[in-house]
Amino acid sequence: MIISLMGTFGEANVGDDLLLISTIYGLRAKWPDCFLVIFTGQPRLTRQLLFQENFPLKNVRLVYTGRHGWREPGLPFFKSLSWIPATIFWLKKSDLFLTGPGNQLQNLTRRGRLFFFLSRSLLALLWGTNYAFFGIGYWEVRGWLSRKLLRGLGNRSLFFSTRDLASARELTKLAISPQKIFALADLSFSEEPPIEFSGRVEEPVPLVGWTARFLPNRIFSVYHQERFEDSLISFFIWLSEKYKARLLFFPFYQTSALSDLRLAERINSRLQKNNVSTEIATWKPLGELKTKFANCDGFLATRFHAVLLAVQTKVPFLALSYAPKIFNFMAENDLENFAIPIEKISLELLKEKWELLWKQKETLKEKLTQVRRKQHSLARLHFELTAASLEGSTFPPQILQTEKITD
Structure with a gap:
């Protein structure tokens, strides 16, 4: 099985690093032999992160997929689009493409970022690859074209899992089917803590x-x-x-x-x-x-x-x-x-x-x-949801019993 995922990896951002590592461990726990394709704008730095975390690179492929837009600023036109052939090749080979994980869908602070993510899901749709929005956050999407594209891709996805209830509720206002949307938790909570953190011994100087x-x-x-x-x-x-x-x-x-x-x-x-x-x-x-x-x-x-x-x-x-x-x-x-x-x-x-x-x-x-206990149990459901979608089976009861996304 080939699973591909895309996010803002390898950019020296702790939040994105935590999300990538948590997602990889969650997918490997569910499918130990799966082949992972990681679309990234920084393959070298992403590889360094995996080495730093002692993650084996067997059955892992890092694929450059551009940075935040269709074109790369400062590069000639033909060079800035060099990511397209490799991206299409690996999307066609993938059994599932996960957009995210954990990214914020918005075009308020970075106007090119939203289309950057949606365009890869659009390519997956055009080439017949199953795709899902995985552990996504939602802020504000402006512009009728952006909203229409998000609505169309959301309704054609396998599922749309969010990292909080508020994001899920906002997505329903875009006319994305509530049956597609699952309000869960941030993927960084999916890993079991390696130790029971108890803090340091109390000292006079906090x-x-x-x-x-x-x-x-x-x-x-x-x-x-x-x-x-x-x-x-x-x-x-x-x-x-x-x-x-x-x-x-x-x-x-x-x-x-x-x-x-x-x-x-x-x-x-x-x-x-x-x-x-x-x-x-x-x-x-x-x-x-x-x-x-x-x-x-x-x-x-x-x-x-x-x-x-x-x-x-x-x-x-x-x-x-x-x-x-x-x-x-x-x-x-x-x-x-x-x-x-x-x-x-x-x-x-x-x-x-x-x-x-x-x-x-x-x-x-x-x-x-x-809170940690609740968030951990919800975050683990991202992977149960993925498994049920790939297997074509009904969603486990614990997913359907999560908080309702409508008031």
Whole structure:
């Protein structure tokens, strides 16, 4: 059996790396001898990731499929379309093509990204290959052509599994059949934790982890970015003074001018003027990242998968919501009291929420254990759904009994 999958792999983004590794392990657990074709815009970096995770490359083929569009910027026309023959060849040979996993369907922040993903599913449809949307998130799709293409491909797919309930509900508004849509969980929850994360031994000086990002400039203004940075800096100074906390930054995205490291250096240079500084976390492989997360006593999470890793490692956290996917996750798991919309961020609100978090951290750890258990069981259903679709059998009862996607 040949299964092909496509996502934004090999781009030094921790969230995408976690999704790829979790998906590979899930598929191999279900079909140990399956041949995997991984469509990627960065074959070399994707191969490095698989080596880093000690994943055997037997029965794995990495295929270049372009980066975020039909054409590659800066390349001659004939060279920028070189991905087409190999993509069509492997799509024709595949028994199933999984679009995703875990990508966000939107054209609000990157207009070419939506068509980039849909075009590969369109090729699968044209060449008669079964395809499915696998663990997808949904934000906002603008333009009648994009919406029509998504509706047509969604209704012709084997299934459309989402990573949250809100995405599933929004997809029904596009007139995609509710029978095709399954509201499950993020694929990064599908792996069993290699160890039972219990955190480090309590020390007088708490370790506070944090992530940050440059805010999408199509949505947020320069004012929002400056207020975001100012609030973080004031908050970290307050943490250092009141709790004597050590700070540990986790760079989730490390390529391009929008690298998280660049933002951290900018924030750290201002912190040092107040005799406060932050350490920078490094890790290889991803299991080491989870261990370092578990060693934190608390976390300030801006990146989406930082929120999910905090849940997986049972670290009490505040989520800074720059996108609906973060707030949706928090609301669906009864954690919205610990979420702050970026546009409302302030030092006073951060202090108020953190003191609530610190007061309730033991209760919150128990809550996170329950959330992790539920998310893990839902995430595993992505693979049960795939198996049922390939075998042409009815969907298992536990899939049909997941939360209804209509109000």
